[in-house]
Amino acid sequence: MSPLTNVTNKHLLAVYNEPMIYKVIKTLTNSGINDIVIVLGGESVGDFIRLLGNGKEFGAKFSYVYQEGAGGIAEALSLTKHIVKGHKIAVILGDNIFEDKFKEEVQEFENSNNCECMLFLKEVPDPERFG
Template sequence: MKGVVLAGGLGTRLYPLTKVTNKHLLPVYNQPMIYYPIQTLVNAGITDILIVTGGNSAGDFLKLLGNGKAFGLKHLNYTYQEGEGGIADALSLAEDFADGDPVCVILGDNIIEGNICRAVRAFRHQGSGAKILLKKVPDPQRFGVPELDGPRIVRIEEKPKEPKSDYAVIGIYMYDADVFNIIKTLKPSARGELEITDVNNIYIERGEMTWDELEGWWTDAGTFDSLLRASNLVAQTGANKLDLGDKGVRSEREVTSGVKA
């Protein structure tokens, strides 16, 4: 499996911090934000990684990360997203890099306390389709929200006014190679972007989507409040821990049955 870190966008919600740099280069406690999602992938045994970036500071990623020596890597790949085409548009740039292999995609401002090792192993065993990670949150209306029927996801709604569950779809997704064909069928949403929620719903309609619940805390870092929260959480507990709970996730069957495997 190959890894894709999506680190484009203009970061307008963090202006003026992002006036002279990319959001994902801002500090979260004692490290640049981009370090955390890369470490998440490396901890899960994914070492062939592509960074998708954009904007005016794209060259700074190469200055900071080089070939990934800080993560024990021998090589990092980079590509550039022009404009604001959305998450699915950014992922489409990874098609040649994926070269028919499955991909684990993580948004560049996603930071987790634990790890995704178990989820990655489960998806490798799954063999095809898609897997997403969910987390219970107090304000699901801010995120993509799954409607659940037992262990099955019925549909995902993006930022619903009346959420059908208290779960959020966090920015970690696993897809087989068909994801790139799916993206080619998408039409831009009302905000002019290709939406990753539309990708996920196509997999759901096909009956090819599974999910796991992330254990430990999770946060994005795309607003002033969440950036501060992320720094405080990392300072208090650390991030990307390999020894958290039962490999950092619970499967959908464990969640709905209330037991741990």
């Protein structure tokens, strides 16, 4: 993605007609998830906040937390504890684009008393491309 990512975060780059992060947010809101915590780091924090605002444009409410350094997904989740306060959460990475809606699955997860985790996977013909 270089040289584009030399001047901006890859999640702010356009995919078709909108920034990649819009597609991720729409996956969440189309699945019935409207209270969204966005973990940001690096030099593009202000760009994200200016672009996304408080979430009203998406029919959502955004909260932001800052992650210093590359602490990974586990650290990012730990930074949200004071906001989510024991509620069930969904985690999606800013560069994961899904074609499907997960509304039924999200409702099933929310209503389940014995479901600790729900993982969405997609079979692809060339998994070696994805690590």
